[in-house]
Amino acid sequence: MTPEPAPDVLRYTAFSADPAGGNPAGVVLDASGMAEEAMLAVAAELGYSESAFLTERTGEGAYTIRYFSPKAEVPFCGHATVATALALAERDGPGELEFTTAAGPVPVSVVREGGELRATLTSVAPRVEETAAADLTEALAALDWAAADLDPSLPPRIAYAGARHLVLAAATRKRLADLDYDFPRLEALMHRLDLTTLQLVWREGPETFHVRDPFPVGGVVEDPATGAAAAAFGAYARELGLVPDAAVLTLHQGADLGRPGTLTVELRAGDARIRVSGTGARIR
Secondary structure, X not given: OOOOXXXXXXXXXXXXXXXXXXXXXXXXXXXXXXXHHHHHHHHHHHOOOEEEEEEEEEEOOEEEEEEEOOOOEEOOXXXXXXXXXXXXXXXXXXXXXXXXXXOEEEEEEEEEEOOEEEEEEEOOOOEEEEOOHHHHHHHHHHHOOXXXXXXXXXXXXXXXXXXXXXXXXXXXXXXXXXXXXOHHHHHHHHHHHOOOEEEEEEEEEOOEEEEEEEEHHHOEEEEOOOHXXXXXXXXXXXXXXXXXXXXXXXXXXXXXXXXXXXXXXEEEOOEEEEEEEEOEEEOO
């Protein structure tokens, strides 16, 4: 039997123009002949938080996309979406794209600003739900956080914009920076609640936040820049009235890992969907 040819795996970082910043992702622009096991194997070998695979071209600028962490498939991944859009733009030029994900259709617009490409994804319809007291207690125990470490002005919620994330707000930047959690305990809770990450945030200003995302269910300690969680957080911030219905939020992520990145989250009045944008770079 002739072995399947090895896929052409590209490596991009998203949410930073510096290849050493942001969140790296594997990108396979033609995964039409790949089995699920092969895609998982590529993601595991790369070891990035997620890799993206275009499994079918369905029209002009339209593709079916799948995402894999080193341990499992995930329904939606923002940074790998941005990375894939930038890879396509470098090949075909900037323009409009639409990705069919397990969570639903995700349009992406890529433009060139100066010498950089910038991608903006539009999330599926988001939702926000209450967090059970027992689940919050278990999350804090896994993080080794006290209830007093939380910012009472940003209450815990589970937010969704393609994937589920538990939003917890730290009272201080120091608390956010000091992250040393119980990996198996948090992983077990996240599986039970069907969470992709925890979105840990600290509010620097009215529309500026610092965020971190533990990702034990994906087999990595932390996701350096998380587009899906950024979209979910935008929905959370609007639902709780923390920001106006129309607002542009700046999320700083990755500095505590030595991979700083910036995510821009746009809320539009009259449109429930969240737009997340950022730059990126090819990793050579």
